[in-house]
Amino acid sequence: xxxxxxxxxxxxxxxxxxxxxxxxxxxxxxxxxxxxxxxxxxxxxxxxxxxxxxxxxxxxxxxxxxxxxxxxxxxxxxxxxxxxxxxxxxxxxxxxxxxxxxxxxxxxxxxxxxxxxxxxxxxxxxxxxxxxxxxxxxxxxxxxxxxxxxxxxxxxxxxxxxxxxxxxxxxxxxxxxxxxxxxxxxxxxxxxxxxxxxxxxxxxxxxxxxxxxxxxxxxxxxxxxxxxxxx
Numbered sequence: 001x002x003x004x005x006x007x008x009x010x011x012x013x014x015x016x017x018x019x020x021x022x023x024x025x026x027x028x029x030x031x032x033x034x035x036x037x038x039x040x041x042x043x044x045x046x047x048x049x050x051x052x053x054x055x056x057x058x059x060x061x062x063x064x065x066x067x068x069x070x071x072x073x074x075x076x077x078x079x080x081x082x083x084x085x086x087x088x089x090x091x092x093x094x095x096x097x098x099x100x101x102x103x104x105x106x107x108x109x110x111x112x113x114x115x116x117x118x119x120x121x122x123x124x125x126x127x128x129x130x131x132x133x134x135x136x137x138x139x140x141x142x143x144x145x146x147x148x149x150x151x152x153x154x155x156x157x158x159x160x161x162x163x164x165x166x167x168x169x170x171x172x173x174x175x176x177x178x179x180x181x182x183x184x185x186x187x188x189x190x191x192x193x194x195x196x197x198x199x200x201x202x203x204x205x206x207x208x209x210x211x212x213x214x215x216x217x218x219x220x221x222x223x224x225x226x227x228x229x230x231x
Contacts, residue, residue: 004076008035011077015099031080034066041070075122082128089117091135096122101146103129109151110134121156
């Protein structure tokens with residue numbers, strides 16, 4: 001228990017640049033308080049002390065502004081930044097090294113009992129105000145942008161933004177090679193297409209990327225035709 005407490009405190013230092021000391025973090029970090037109280041409430045829930053667990057959850061919500069159902073399963077090194085307005089439902093499952101910002105909801109879309117809340121695999125980050133709804137799975141390393149509404153499965157290492165949530169970047173299957181091709185083509189025609197972050201759903205940037213991809217494909221086809229004509 002003491003080692004897990006140290007780990008939970010260290011996570012705040014690792015992910016919150018405002019953290020200055022262990023005692024300040026322990027006394028003044030509502031996200032940490034919510035997690036510590038949840039671990040106690042979850043233990044009570046697992047031992048069929050449901051009323052005590054729900055009461056503890058209610059007290060934690062009053063003190064921290066974070067509502068975590070005691071039935072939710074949360075892994076190691078979980079981090080809630082700011083915390084106010086975070087809601088985590090009963091059947092939510094959260095892996096290791098995940099981070100949630102204020103206003104995040106891991107909610108259900110049905111009144112039926114059973115699995116009805118999201119599953120977050122390891123290393124997931126969910127931005128402020130995002131809503132992840134239903135018994136869907138967010139893959140390892142997934143990123144959810146602020147205020148996104150996600151109701152579909154998210155693959156590993158994908159970034160999702162918007163309402164409804166749309167994937168704007170996927171895992172690095174050929175991603176690095178494609179980025180290099182775009183940069184080379186941009187240099188060739190005399191401009192850079194990357195004034196903004198590649199993870200942002202900027203329609204102008206997306207259009208430029210599509211043009212660069214198309215130009216690269218056309219250039220490859222021209223090269224193939226030239227090679228055949230030489231033969």
